[in-house]
Amino acid sequence: MTLELSDPPAATGGVHRIGDDAEAIELARALAEDFALEARTRDQERRLPYAEVERYSRSGLWAITVPRAHGGAGVSTHTLTRVIALVAAADGSLGHIPQNHFYALEALRVGGTEAQQAFFYQRALAGDRFGNALAEIGHKDYRRRTTLRRDGAAWRLDGRKFYCTGALFADWIPTLAVSQDESGENSHLVFVPADAPGVQVTDDWDGFGQRVTGSGSVHLQDVHVQPEWIVPFKASFERPTTIGPFAQIMHAAIDAGIGHGALQALLPWVREHARPWVDAGVERADQDPLLVAQIGDVHVRLRAADALIARAARIVDAARRAPDEQSVARASVAVAQAKAASTRASLLAANKLLELGGTSATLNRHGLDRYWRNARTHTLHDPVRWKYHAIGNYYLNGRIPPRHGAI
Template identity: 65%
Template sequence: MCPVRTIQSGPDAVQRPPAPSGDTALRALAPTHAPPALPDSAAALAKADALADAFARDAAARDRDRLLPWHELDAYVASGLWAITVPAEFGGPGLDSGTLAESVARIAAADGSLGQIPQNHYYALEVLRVGGSEAQQRYFYERVLAGERFGNALAEIGHKDFKRRTRLLRDGERCYIEGIKFYCTGALYAHWIPTLVVDDSLGDGTTFLAFVPRWADGVSIIDDWDGFGQRVTGSGSVHFERVEVRPEWIVPFQASFERPTTIGPFAQLLHAAIDLGLARGAFAATLDFVRDEARPWVDAKVERASDDPLAIERIGDIAVGIRAAEALLRRAARFVDAAQAEPDARTVAEASIAVAEVRAATTVASLDAGSRLFELSGTSATLDDRRLDRFWRNARTHTLHDPVRWKYHAIGNYVLNDVLPPRHGAL
């Protein structure tokens, strides 16, 4: 037996108590109170605004001291926002992709890490919606409606190829997982860890998504993420040492990409929302600093930095980029909703291209806003106690998730040659 262990950093990091194993552990996973149902988009966005106001207050301290946001995540889940994509036929709100994306953007504007942590939770729910059996959907949707959260163990590190090396092993009727994952955003905080595995018994590299209880015997979660941005996402390692999983927790994954589905564009839409939020957060910080603290350049011959004509021009330019990204996000969400309703090669391609367009726009907007914050605020904005660099660091880290140059390639090939973009599970 290899017990779960968490390695956390920071002087005030919270160490959650160990949980029992086996079926008792599954019962121990359940939160004390189920989150409220959010009936519509207005209610969901009002919750997101309230949370964002609260999360923003200590965002700089969490970044500086790497304080893991256990209590903030509990509040986030308790709001009901983590359940808004559960379909109505399974008792959830079934809210649209635009509401989801906007709620994520508003949280990310306050704290980029808190905006990213649920991304893989929503991704797992989409995989479940597309490829899970009705029994699997009902079981895991009920878990989410009860307040449980999903992390992820999808990516692997240390190899130049994209082959998955984490295996699903079968021993009679029993299934086990062996392997090591990295970039496991949210796994540290999760009740379940959806894990991408290769089924050895099939001999053809077929992949599945196995929902692994976070406290299962043989699971080790190591908080070894040390990127300079998105510092408290918990995006470190998960080790699996002969971890047993029930067959009914194993959901088809590869099969969902052998036909047109929205898993890819849905995931990318959320990444765009995170980057948009980072741009908004940096821009808000810029406006505050220029109005209240920055000094005008001597040649401007004005008393206030906010009256500097060149600063005003730069502010207008940033604003246009963010507004364009917001419009593209709303547009892309509509394409994702349409493809979810009627998935075929063309509708899914259109959704993928619309999302690629907003990914390109939000990448530029987030990096630009984070950098120009300092251009317009001056040297005093770089003082470490302000932690204003976190906006750029978070944007630079998150926008590396997948290369924007390939977004432009997919867009160009589609509009010029009518070549449909590839379908794959890259997040």
């Protein structure tokens, strides 16, 4: 089904301005409690969360990475990951939706001009949401085929994108495109107004997990683009920058959040519904020693992932302050460690929710399967096997991880 971009409710009222890290975390915790109330229903009915996204962005949480120099809270990466994980624990889809919004703000910080930063940061503070049109499917390589071509003083954009998380809810759709000039092929991040003529956003995401992320497709046909909407992208990877590790650590936070949500669902289920195995010789599941031990294992692995994410966030922030080849490499490796741990912990927690919960935990009316479906789907975002390779290659051979825009 193709949706008109005028279908979602229009933004109304003011946008809260968050002052510091503590306020961001407190507000995220409160919102997450509310978002959790209908998370099962949204997932089962595949009900796109327009109202929740509107509330989420107008809370000011979508602007917390705007630098203080531009009027934002300029929160630490650690705070950002905590906000993301809190929301993802309540609803994996809502935890994921703003990831590319924050990615776009980081791309602006690294590669945008002062004028571009001033304009788009103010739009974020005013409540504008940035989606994404980055990935393309149907090809065996990662070469981008969406093209940006000159048209007098302006540009024209053509292409098809998929996995466009957040585009259905966006005011702007940052789009990765390539252009040709005398120096060869260059890539750009083009901030396209979502309601521009020639932009078509289609709700065709039908994955079994992360069902309501709105991760459908974007078709761009002869879209008129102003030069001031074009941010260099290739140049941001020809030198050491934190765009890559910053993007990846948010994915680790989403995974860890989904895992914590699964554990939070498992504990009351064991106390109230699960049965102990007959050989345990106890009356209640929460007294079954093997079951209790496995819950302890889940808890330890999630806390270990949290610790690695927190450590990686500190290293990312250090690299953001002083980016060079070594600092960015340390950040990339630290984030790879966090991503490896969060992937394993998230899948373990979601699997144990069903295994320890028993057969009744699989009944559709309970909706507990959504944690496994969300964890399994989101952890496929990028192959964790390559995280282990990057870590091993760095420590064994001193090889610096590659810099690229795969997010």
